Amino acid sequence: MKTLGWVIVWILQFSATWGLSYNDGDEVILYVNKVGPYFNPHETYHYYQLPVCRPKIVEHKSLTLGEVLDGDRMAKSHYNIKFKEKVENRKLCDLHLSDQEVQYLREAIEEHYYYEFVMDEVPVRDFIGHLEESGFVPHTHKVFLWTHQHFNVLYNQDKIIYVNVTKEHSPISLDDVDAPLTVKFTYSITWIPTTISYSDRGHLIHDNSFFPRSLEIHWLSIINSMVLVFLLMGFVIIILTRVLKNDFARYNIDEEGREEVDSDEYGWKIIHTDVFRFPQCKNLFASILGVGCQFLAVAVGIIVMALAGMFNVHRHGSMNSAGILLYALASVLAGYVSATYYRMMGGKNWVSNVNLTTILFAGPFFLIWSVQNSVAWAYHSTQALPLTTILLLFLVWLCVGYPLTVLGGILGKNSRHEFGFPCRTKNIAREIPRAPWYRSHWAHLAVGGFLPFSAISVEMYYIFSTLWGREQYTLYGILGVVFVILLSVTACVSVALTYFQLAAEDYRWWWRSVFSAGSTGGFVLLYCIFYYLKRSNMSGGLQTIEFVGWSLLTCYVFFLTLGTVSFFASLAFVKYIYCNIKMD
Secondary structure: OHHHHHHHHHHHHHHOOOOOOOOOOOEOOEEEEEEEEOOOOOOOEEHHHOOOOOOOOOOEOOOOHHHHHOOOOOEEOOOOOEOOOOEEEEEEEEEEEOHHHHHHHHHHHHOOEEEEEEEOOEEEEEEOEEEEEEOOOOOEEEEEEOOEEEEEEEEEOOEEEEEEEEOOOOOEEOOOOOOOEEEEEEEEEEEEEOOOOHHHHHHHHHHOOOOOOOOOOOHHHHHHHHHHHHHHHHHHHHHHHHHHHHHHHHHOOOHHHHHOOOOOOOOHHHHOOOOOOOOOOHHHHHHHHHHHHHHHHHHHHHHHHHHOOOOOOOOOOHHHHHHHHHHHHOHHHHHHHHHHHHHHOOOOOHHHHHHHHHHHHHHHHHHHHHHHHHHHHHOOOOOOOOHHHHHHHHHHHHHHHHHHHHHHHHHHHOOOOOOOOOOOOOOOOOOOOOOOHHHOHHHHHHHHHHHHHHHHHHHHHHHHHHHOOOOOOOOHHHHHHHHHHHHHHHHHHHHHHHHHHHHOOOOOHHHHHHHHHHOHHHHHHHHHHHHHHHHOOOOOHHHHHHHHHHHHHHHHHHHHHHHHHHHHHHHHHHHHHHHOOOOO
């Protein structure tokens, strides 16, 4: 697998020196792609849905899976472009606009619609119009439409390096115009030689992006998270170790010393015959562990691939495709872990376990995505996936994801792993004493979810600004550090809460360890609501449905992943403490 990864990296790096080569006078195709409101990144429409110049026959470009998932719908434009051929004020078309079309353009400009063209895989973006608002009393509101595009094309010998568009002509006003209106659209092209190589053009595109520049390294948030980790590690290692040392000394006294001690024992030792009692709903419990390990592997894989330079932030949908591929391949791990722990807990119906593991995330994802896609279809948005793409994704799940889950389930079912518990479990469970409110399940949910969330809360703003805003996140090294911090905090909090629960003679730690850290997803959901209302400029039904749907799925993934990490940390801790005491 490691060798395959390096081969992929080499292919991607070597392909950066490829690209189309042009001779003088060769046709250069400019593709129109999509339009949408600037502040609603996930609300996009095909460019030809606007009343614009278009060819008589619209020819669409075949797209990759990642480009389709990114909302791209490219089609050949009406522009006539020849390599190195300068163009001055060439007419594109005379467009006759009805009153309804003028109003449509006016509303699009007021919502800050921008367009995206693509020339030789270089995105070209700009606003379709200009909005002027000034004064308070009286307030002026003027809407202008750009009718001329000046393309500046940088080239190195026979390759196109970079393209941008500038405005050199005055726009026309769409206020108080009489419809039908005839508008003349024109364009110019200037070819500029450059010494920048084709392999380095990505940096030029990045530095001159239409969207804001990449985020700077935010040292304050990183230091804050690191301090939190050190404090928690100190709490678990120093304080909890001292407490355990006293517990071991009290529980491991010899027979002579035992007679001098009060015969009534208390604490976590007296529940040693119940602490390893298997939880209820074994099938569901094991499936959560399997899917949690799957997403843990996907997260690690994406971060490693990003650090290895396998993601080009300027390529359309590269991370979407990688995520889908990793999720499908990691299905074997989900099936293996789920079936292994289900068998170790005495489960017999492994087929039911594999099927539950398969639909544990795929089921909610399909339901939420169906709502989103239906709304996108109603809005005629390019975010709505075509039928062919839906069938392709279904085949990926049916022919790759599900069979690999079954394969992992077979391997797990036939494995010879054992828990290796140091204590035997009695048939009759002991009564659980009533615990104070601060040791209740809800208190553990609040503490276990808040501390891991606080370790990533600052970083989440930058991630959300990338996913739901116009920033470009390239700090993958920092993301890797924060990911390690998150897992460390989750494990530490889980161990501490599990000890407090066992010290209160409550042996039901299996499910509680999952929910205590899994509740981080609830805090993430609260942050999603806060971000949408206070930090973003998103609006409208389509964008709201997209945001709510993906936010719910994100919180669900947090629950599955961190709940799994929490359980494994608690399991290792519980086995450790009970292996170090003497029992009758």
